[in-house]
Amino acid sequence: MLSWYALTLTDYVVVGAAIFLAMFLIHRLLRWFGVGREAATGYALILPWLIGLVVWNVGPFVASLYLSFTDYTILKPPAWIGFDNYIEMFTDDRRFWRVLRFTIGYSVINVPLGLIGALITATLLNQDVKGLGIWRTLYYLPAVLPAAATALLWRWMLASNGLINQIFGPVYSLFGVDKPAWFTDPQMVLPAYILMGLWGVFGANTVILLAGLKNIPRDLYDAAKIDGAGRISMYFNVTIPMLSSTLFYVLIIGIIGSLQTFTQAFFIQHTARAGTFMSVYIYQEAFERNSMGYAAALGWVMLLIILLFTLLVFRSSEAWVYYEGERS
């Protein structure tokens, strides 16, 4: 048993020592080629990241692009099949479309709702409330829970005889509906995930937006007041524009994160088949069904979707994000 730890410890020390040695050697080498002292030191210092960029990002990135055009089961060498994986995905794989719709639906609903809720809360907290630190702690608390714990907790909260159904039992009977089965009901699995997702990110977003609000210079409000601006008009003409770059950040981070939901989804065991996230689907294809080539193709489609959404938000941001430095 101890040998497991010894093996990794050896790997760890060898690789660490090799990195520092490489930094030292590259510095010597660059100096020998006549590179200035400052530049040589700079390159040597960023070397760990440069190696990482090639080995952990660019290499795997290119490799996964290649694999996406192959049939690969890890036991035999990859066989080139051209666009077959992509063609199968778009024409023959009904599960793919369901997964895609579910993942995007989750992101598109969850992120704006979380943003608006957090904006309202942060605005309320910014009204000179007493004991701000305590409020902030309480709101932020759920966001520090591990994703694994959050998922198990919500599986319990939303169990058919869990707390949510108990509390809302009278409401259900008032409207004459059965209590929902949430995660196991194809109709309700999306709302269930959204509830859990909102609870998880809400506090973190609130803290970020509150920091943004606190960062708005007071004199802007004083100036607006002198101009006779009312409270509401001040909020929409001063606060929101000044906060827009922070809102933009939260939006981007939220979209990228929610499209990649993995751990929570994996911990919610008995979901309806309708409720599978893209990352989980890729994992299942690669490591349960052993079709690594197809999984790589799915990964590339996912990357393109993330890029597309990011690009859309960036494009739209030109219309609504206000950067102080650009003032003409």
Added chain:
Amino acid sequence: MTDTGIFPARKRRRQATDSIPVRVLIYTLLLIGVAIVMVPFLWMLSTSLKDQSRLFIYPPEWIPNPVRWGNYKEAWQALPFNRFLINTLFMTLLAMFAEILTAAIVAYGFARFRFPGRNVLFIILLSTMMLPGILTLIPKFIMWRSVGRIDTFTPLTVGAWFVWGPSFVFLLRQFFMTIPREIEEAAIIDGANTVQIFHQIMLPLIKPALLAIGVLSFQANWNNFEGALIYLNTLEKYPMVLGLQFFGASLSREAPQWHLMMAMSTVMAAPILVLFFLAQRYFIEGLTVGAVKG
């Protein structure tokens, strides 16, 4: 550093112009919000102390009667959680040390030294934050497999030497840039070399930022599920989070034992909650620094 509202740099008092009803409304709404946020959390704690026979009582019982601390012991002993804890601590400590040290070195290089291509490289560094992890996971798995390191702790620790968190580099670089250059120049005149300056002068100066990313790094490694799921197969090598998943899956085959699952969820969350109460400002600093900078 700009004021992120965390460190009480300046006190700003606004004359309370709101009328009493408005204040009452604000506090009422905030209280409702806190209730919504805290109910699931308290329900987790409450359930973890319940007797199995009292899980589904209606109306819901908030204070368990009887209080069963034994749930924690029972859950802990259902699987080799002692071993899982040792594994988690082993991997977390190794990964944290390498990750933070290399992030600081790289950030120092980007912040203080001029070299051709620096800005382009820094933009590349920022853009790697957007790469979905699952995309590069398959080639990485094949790589570790080809060097015979599947089902070892190596893939989950050694990679940290190559800067796992580009966001950490970004955060530390921001911090380095706030330190006046005169401090280093004085040290150079005294004959100190780059390693000495970095180790004896710069690292102590950026201690708050190191603590902020230390907290983030601890959280990320403690919770690292995806990597552990893919690289580890033997039960005795599992970290806590994978043990928890196995625990949940194996216990829910028949009737889910929610009281035990909530006990283990609480255990899983406990170190992070303790850290949160001890070092809250570093959590918030790490969280907000990217956002408020814009």
